[in-house]
Structure formats: C-alpha cells, structure tokens
Amino acid sequence: MKIGMIGLGRMGGNMARRLMAGGHQIVAFDRNADAVKALADDGAEPATSLDDLRSKLDSPAIWWVMLPAGEITETTIETIAADAQAGDIVIDGGNSFYKDDIRRAKALAEKGLHYVDVGTSGGVWGRERGYCMMIGGDKETVDLLDPIFDTLAPGTGDIVKTPGRVADKVDPRAERGYIHAGPAGSGHFVKMIHNGIEYGLMQAYAEGFDILKSKNTDKIAEDQRFDLNLTDIAEVWRRGSVISSWLLDLTAIALAKDEMLEQFSGSVADSGEGQWTIDAAMEQKVPANVLTASLFARYRSRIDHTYGDKVLSAMRYGFGGHVEIPQ
Amino acid sequence: MKIGMIGLGRMGGNMARRLMAGGHQIVAFDRNADAVKALADDGAEPATSLDDLRSKLDSPAIWWVMLPAGEITETTIETIAADAQAGDIVIDGGNSFYKDDIRRAKALAEKGLHYVDVGTSGGVWGRERGYCMMIGGDKETVDLLDPIFDTLAPGTGDIVKTPGRVADKVDPRAERGYIHAGPAGSGHFVKMIHNGIEYGLMQAYAEGFDILKSKNTDKIAEDQRFDLNLTDIAEVWRRGSVISSWLLDLTAIALAKDEMLEQFSGSVADSGEGQWTIDAAMEQKVPANVLTASLFARYRSRIDHTYGDKVLSAMRYGFGGHVEIPQ
Amino acid sequence: MKIGMIGLGRMGGNMARRLMAGGHQIVAFDRNADAVKALADDGAEPATSLDDLRSKLDSPAIWWVMLPAGEITETTIETIAADAQAGDIVIDGGNSFYKDDIRRAKALAEKGLHYVDVGTSGGVWGRERGYCMMIGGDKETVDLLDPIFDTLAPGTGDIVKTPGRVADKVDPRAERGYIHAGPAGSGHFVKMIHNGIEYGLMQAYAEGFDILKSKNTDKIAEDQRFDLNLTDIAEVWRRGSVISSWLLDLTAIALAKDEMLEQFSGSVADSGEGQWTIDAAMEQKVPANVLTASLFARYRSRIDHTYGDKVLSAMRYGFGGHVEIPQ
C-alpha cells in the first residue's frame, strides 16, 4: 500500500524502512529535511509539506503520524484534518493519551475522516524483530490497513504457540503480533497499560539486583557476606527460570558489558504512559501499588534530596534532638 | 523509691532528674564519669561500677538500664544478672527488640530475677512533659514499681478525657500516661509499633509538604502556580483541622524558624523499631504498605543513586536507545 | 454580614448556625424545603429559589455555596452567575477540584463577579470547635469577607503558640484558624493536600493497630503471643507520646466504645481529594508512596478479590501446579 509517513525519527524512520522492505510505498515528510533525504535515499518518495504529501497519495489517503505525544502530534493532526479528503485515514502511531484519541476520532468523523490509534512496542529493535501493535479504530478501516500491520508485525516466528486458544473467541492476528483492540483510543489504552506493566517489571528487577549488589559490600559481617557475580546471575536466570524475560535478556547484555553500569548515572526518565496508567487505576478504583511505586522510584531517581526528607529531619530534630547522620 | 540508673545519656539523665524531682533517690552509673558527676551535682548518689551501684541499693534492688539497644544493653544486663541478688528487678528502659526481652526475662527468672521492659515515648521533651510508657513484665513487679512510673508519666494533665471508657475493661493508668501491656516483651512490642506508626505519620506530612512546595516552582504553568506559605499552612492545620497532631506542631515550629529548612540535608536515619515493625507485620502476615514505604523513604534519603536506578537506565538504553536525562 | 447560604446539609447547616450565633444574618436556600424550614426555625431568612435568595441579599451579595463537589456545585454556580449582579461574591465552600476553581474564577471575573474557594476541615465537630479554613481568591474580596471567616474559625483558643513566628513573614490569621492561601484555587489546593495527608495518617494508625491486634491471635506461638488491650494503647499514646493527634483521640473514643469495632464492616470510601492529591504529585513529579498506598488501601477495602489476585493464582498454577490455599 501507499502510506504517507509523517515524522521520520528513530521510530518513524525504522517503520518506514520495514514497510518498504515489505513491498509498500512510502511518501515521507519530516520538518527536518535531512531526515526526508535520508529516507528518500532508501527508496521513499520525498514530500516537502503535508499538502505536498497528500498530493502524492491515492484516495483514500493513509496518513501515518509518528511524532512525540503532545502538542506536536495534536497540531499536526489538526493540519492534516484540514488538508485531508473525505474517506482519508489518519493514523496516530505515537504514544498519545487515549482520551485524546477518543476526542480526535469524534472530531475527524464529523469530517468523514477515519482515525486509527496504534500503540507499538519493540523499541529500536522493532525494525528487525517487528513491532508488537495494539490498534484502535473502526473495523472496516483497521481491516483495510491489514497489509500494513501484517508487514510491521513480527509474525508468528518461532515463538511457541499458546495451547488452548479457541478460534471463535480470539483474534488470529494476535499470534502474528498485532490486535484490533476496539474502537479509537483502545489501542493506546492497551499500550499505556503495557508501559505501566513495563515500569513494574523493570523496577522488580532493579530492586532485586540492588539487594544482590548490596550483599557484596564490606558493610555486611564477613561470615554473611558474599561476592556475587551479577553478570552470571542475570545470565543463569535467562535459562529455565521462572523470571526469564526479554527485559532480563537486556539486563544480562548490559551487565556483561559492565557489571558496575558506570556509564549510567541512575537518573531515570518517565513518559506519559506510566502516569496515565495510574490515572486510569484511580479513575477505575483499582489498587496498583506496584505500578505506582515503580513510577515514583523514577521521580525519586531524579531528585537529590526531597523537601519531604528535610521535613522528616526537622521533625526528628524537634522531638528527639536528633542530628542527621552523614550519608 | 531508690533506683539504680545505668546510662545517663539524654534519656537516662533526664529521667533520673524527673524521678529525683518527684522525690525518688537515684544511684547513678555511666561509663562516662563526667555524666555521673553531673547527675551527682543534681542530687544523685554516684556509683563507680555496677558492683558499687548494687551495694548502694536496697533489696530488692531496682536496676534501670537506659542504654542504646543492642550489644551494650545485652552485655550490661548480663553483667547485672551476675551481680544481682534474687528478687532484684532489672528494667530495660531502652528500645530493645521485644524477642530479646522475652528471652532475657526467661533467663533472669531462672536466677530469681524479675525483668521489666519499658518502652518510652516523648523524646527530649519528656523531662518536662512526662514520659508516655508501655510496660511489660509480671504483674507483681510492675505494681511494685508503680510509684516510679507514676512520677515519670505525664499524668492526666489537661488532656480531654476519652468518653466511654468502661472502668472494668480498661487500665486506669492509661489516662495517666502509662500502661502495663502484658508479660515481658509486650512493653517494647507496643513501643515498636508506636514507632512504626510514627514513621508513617511523619512520611505522610513529608509527602504532603513536598507536594505543596513543588506547586510554588516556576516549572508549573503560570496560571496554575501558587506561592503558598508553608509556615502558615502548618500553623492553620494545627487549629481545628482533622490532621492536627504533635508532629504537626513540631513541623510548624521548624517552618517558622526557616521555611526552606536549610539546616537539614535530608539524610534521615532510622532505628531498629521501624524495621522490626515490618518484621512483625510479615511474621503476622499483615499488609503494611504505608509503614514500609515510610521506612524505605528513609533508606532512600541516604543514597545518592541506587544501583537499581542504574539497572533501569541500562534496560531503557537496551530497548529504546534512551539516554539518561540530566537531573 | 448578610450571607446567602446555598446547601443546608450537615456542613452548610452547621456553618450557618455558627455564623448566626456569631451575629451574622443568613438567607437560606436548599432544594430540600424541610432543611430550609429547620434553619428558618433557628433564625435564618428562608429563600424559595436562588432568585429569591438574591433579592433578599444586599449588594454586593455574598453567595456561599455548600454542596457536594461535582455536577451539582457546577450547575449551581452557573445559575448563580446568571442571577448575580456585578460585584457579587460567589464562595465555593465545598470540596471542588482546584482547577475547576481556577477556571470558574476566570469565567466569573468576565462578568464582574468575585470567586472565592474555601476548603474547610473540622467535620461534624466544626460547629462547636470552629472550622479550619484555607481560602483562595483575590485579596480585596477575601479581606472584605474577614468577619465571616473570623466567626467560622476556631480562634486562637488554648492551643499553644508556635514559637518563632516572625510577624512580617506570616499571616496572623493562621493563628486564629484560617489563611488566605493565594489566588482562586489555592484554598482548595491546600485543602486537597490536607486530605491527602489525612489519608496517610489514618492508614499509618490503621496498619499499626492491625499489627497489634494480630499479635493477640492464637496463630502466634504461645510464648510470643500477647493479649494487648488496644483501647488502653490508644489511650496511653494520647498522653505524652510522639504520635498523639486528634485522629488518635477519635480512635481512642471508638475503641473505648467497642474494641472489636464490630459496627464497621471495613469498606472505606474515598473522596476526590485523595485521588487529586496523587494527580498533583504526578503532575509535579513528586514521589508520594505513602499517600498513594493509603488511597489504594481504601479501594482494596471495597473489593472482595481482585481480578489481579486471580491472575497471580493462575500464574502460580501454571509454573508450579500450586493450588490455592483456603483463606
């Protein structure tokens, strides 16, 4: 199929290349002309503006927006909505907040446009491994786009088939690495929860390795101290243990390179999905202590001392005359 | 009564003085001869050793040990057990682990000695306000010591009487500020939970003030930003609000002195009771998320970046090529 | 002053009565005619509609809205905005979300109306003890209303003065139990954080008493088991301990009545402020594990078994063939 790709960063560029490798045609636009040129060198048709891009697409046109969530995505979709022709399909492949999708889908529907939200996981490895996709939108549009998703997805590969899946209750596309989750917004909703879980999984490993490492220190009494090789521990857990996972694979790679992880300072960013997951938990009154603690650990990693810590010290000084201990 | 006070630090010295002010006699011992001299100047009979102290007490002797929990308390009580005479009473007024009390009480009972554990709250303010005490031991011994506890306790004062207390179900001493909680160990157990709760209360205020303060920053959009006076907020909450408390009073004092709390670095110590409370929660299978999070916040306050934070960064680099954001 | 009180429920009715007792005049309206009649019997001037209420007020009129946060407050304020005359003052004394205040204040300002948000703490005891108030709005309006706030507030009473308050840095009203926190929205913002802290304090006590109670059970080995009197423990902690507070006073009252608390099922409600506090923490990137865990404990208290619990059981069955243990 012929797809207009708007946003040629790490994600958009790689997806365009995977699509071209799968036989699709890409019309490419980015505010950064170098990015457009680079993709044109790889076979895409360059566009100099959104208008220009539309003129190079068929009808209905497929606009795939692959930009950071927030204002830039919002204004780009508004512009597209103005340029598009009835029947066109606008895809937000970024990490938008699902309530924005619901709102946009309604607004675009009034102009005869179809809105599809695609949450993708797989990171920088996706071009090679394929992208795991969670898709929201109306059935006809999602079905129409199937060749695109099929190309982007990892396919069944050699991952073991889940026993017991009953054909009439499940979506066969799931085994190829993508699902039609429901109406507009549902794709990003599922992706949002995916990221919330991701934070939790990561923090569980982080805390475990932290306890392992702190067992090696000479602050521990000698007969209780170990000299654990964290690199080997990560490696052995990859092999037959209950906690094997792709995130553990990545940890094993990082530790093999430098067990002390000295290239990292330990200031950990968080993106919107972690926070939105907690918003959803609260809206739906679901306790989510682990997901929340994972998010807060990231906030805390970026703060030297909190003001709250000082309030604690001030109270302790107040009732016990305690002075602070040196760190 | 005549009491041998062993350990004349901030707590022991103040308690001895309150006891003398209440008409009791103190025989005083400390490894630090200056501390003994200071108390002797205030009216205590000095002792040069535990042996000497025993010789200056009546029978049964009352040994009040007021030392930091741990090895020093343990070895001192062992020495006393060797020096004591059948019928003597050994009081641990420190913050020992309640299982140590249970063990010691058994061991001392075999020698005809009575063991009493006294958990005290009130901090440096206790000399003036009186000490809130939670006492474990056998009934006869605790009753015998009542004049001591009565002097140390704050008494009923002007604290409003709790309506509905039914005479035959409650201990009248509670209204004077002390209770006989049960057998040996129970005094420190109740004090331990007291401290666990204390950590939770403190952290609740700390987080609240942290959120208030962060609302003042220019990182917040101007039309959503405030310029809150934290000193006044602490003050107003003392007056008729649901969250008024003594800890809030202390916070109000600290903020009035310096709202930025600049004398504090925010490295917050924790003592054994916080940890033991979580041990008890786990032993008894009671979920205690708040008390645990409060304890962990203190650990975290003393660490620059955890190794776990670096593990997170390493994973993020692994799957997304994310580089760390500057703090 | 003459005040139009809209909403005569537990809070509004009591506040109106305290105001009248303080010499103010109340024009009263409620959708429930019986509530209007009851207040009229106590001296208020009854109104049959918002229009009627306006006609009985002077100019500028003072409209005090005391309704549950949400739609009813929103629509009532919209109606008032239509009925009001330029210069009128509209007070939201309920628990509105502070961003709604900011929005409303802007909208009302365009019509020449002044908007004031008042967060109050004190619950059903406020009529007698006075209300702790946190006020947002423009300075002139808040100053104009001072006689009202002064009457509603608890006053300095016999609460010990905080040492060190420096006159030119603080608001003297704080010592009488109310503050002008800043522009519209800031009153409810401070009240919101107050409630967030309240949840944390309550949960800290709850967990502590839970551990105490579970120490009494015969599941504990006999030589480690106690028979703790929770009623006396709550009482003694009120007296000289670090964790004394008004919430503890209330706990002591409840335990004195029935230590087993059998009248309560343990399904605990939460209102908007707890959730909004976490929203603010996330918006401002402040870790708030204790406040969040407190909120989630309430959600959890209202659920029998979560679906998540079943997911855990399903995984355990999957990897270990574990069957569930009976509760």
Next chain:
Amino acid sequence: MKIGMIGLGRMGGNMARRLMAGGHQIVAFDRNADAVKALADDGAEPATSLDDLRSKLDSPAIWWVMLPAGEITETTIETIAADAQAGDIVIDGGNSFYKDDIRRAKALAEKGLHYVDVGTSGGVWGRERGYCMMIGGDKETVDLLDPIFDTLAPGTGDIVKTPGRVADKVDPRAERGYIHAGPAGSGHFVKMIHNGIEYGLMQAYAEGFDILKSKNTDKIAEDQRFDLNLTDIAEVWRRGSVISSWLLDLTAIALAKDEMLEQFSGSVADSGEGQWTIDAAMEQKVPANVLTASLFARYRSRIDHTYGDKVLSAMRYGFGGHVEIPQ
C-alpha cells in the same frame, strides 16, 4: 554418579527421573513408601531408611535432600549428619533460608562433611525444560558434583547467546543454566532474590490486567468504555513487545483457557523467600517498595476485611459522621 535422593515429592521425584534419564543412579527414600515404590518402578534403587540409603551409596556419599524448607529439612539434615561418614556431601535442594545454610555448613564442616545449597527454579516444567540452579558451597565439592548439575540444567538450548560476555570474568556454566554463586548459603540467597523478583513481576502483570479488565465494566461512561479481549492482549504482548516473558506466556495460557479465571478464588499463598527478601532488603538498607508491595498484596488477598480497614471507618465516623458505603 550415584545420588541418594531424600524426598520424592513433585520436585524431588522429577529431578530424580531427569537424573536417571541422564545416566545417573538414584537411591531413593521418602517417608511415603508409595513414592519410593513409584520411583523404583522407574529405575531407582529403593531405600527403607536413611541408614539403608547410606549403605547403598559409595564414599563419599551424595545426599540430596529435597524437602520443604523448615523443620523437616532441619531434622533430616541433623539425622544425616549423624549417619554420614567424613567426606560425604549433603545437598539441600529445597528453599531453605540462607542463614540456615551458613550455620549448617559450619556445623557439618566440623564433622568433615561438605554442605551444598542448591536453589532451583523452573517449577513443574523443570523435568522437561531443565532446572535453573544457583549453587552455594566450597569450590571442590561443587566441581565434583558438576556432572549432576549438568544433567539437571537446561543446557544452552536455543536461547540466544548474550553478546559481550568476557570469558575470564564469567562462569561458563551460567550459559548452561547453573552457577556456582559462592560459599554455602549463596545459592539459596540468589534463589531467594529470584523469588522476590518473581513476586514483583507477577504483581506488575496482575495490576495491569486488573486495570484492563476494569475498563470493560459498565461502571465506565459508555463513550470511554472498551470491550477488551484480555486473552488476545496477553497473546500479542508475547510477540515482539518489551514485556514478553515466561510468566506472560503462562498468563496467556491461563486466559486462553478461561478469560474470567473462574477456577481461581484469588487467595494467593506466599512462601518464605518473599518475606526473606524483604528481610535482606531491610538488613542491607535497600529500598524495595515494589517487592514489598507484591508480598503484601498476597497477604491482603487472603483477608476479607482487615481490622485496619475498620479502624479507618471508625475514624471517619468519628470526624465526619460518615457511614460506610456498601461494597
């Protein structure tokens, strides 16, 4: 090699069978004669007592104890220590607390016996997939036992090799699924942390699926509600997503069988390792909010309403006259 297997439950029996399939000889003992007979039918040499078992082994004998952690393991090892001959090797393949290992290793060393602790992961799937093993003990003994571990382990299989492992810094056995972690106790220590992490990972998925499921309910406003197929979501996340893992594979299997998981009540057991992990975190002063919250979620899953919940309700009733809402 010839191995005495003591304890022929699900784990011990399967390991014995995998060992025999790998060419080793098993002398089998269990208090349950039927279990011995069943294994003898599969080729093991039956023993009627520990004495009898010893007589059928060579010197040095290899005693592999595969019993539940706690008293039964403790007394069995004491009995073996009495029956064993100098140079014999005693392996605890269960889930003992690592400090018990350290203590036992010292005690056995005084009798000339070698103690080895083996933490294993892999559950009921281990017989087929192989067991991931973390081993503590002295080097000579662990090296001597290598043929046994090599048979039990999964081997390199088709798991992708971790790039960057540097031969002289790592243990080549890790890639075959087992490591020599260090001295006695370290095997179970690493396994303990493994299980702590396992709890955290499981809870992260559980919370995520809980939020997904609660989005399907008609409590959500219609235009915000979805009808998500959790079975397909689990499936699609297995394929190219960042959160793919073996635990997710198991979840996908369970959901494919019954998305409502109705066979499970949601009462989730916990074993010692989860708790010991938190003990270690506290001993080592490492914040571990996620691992702890995961453990507490299991406690909570087994309680209808906590006493703490009732304390909350009692306070709310006290300050606000709030009655409980129906669940």
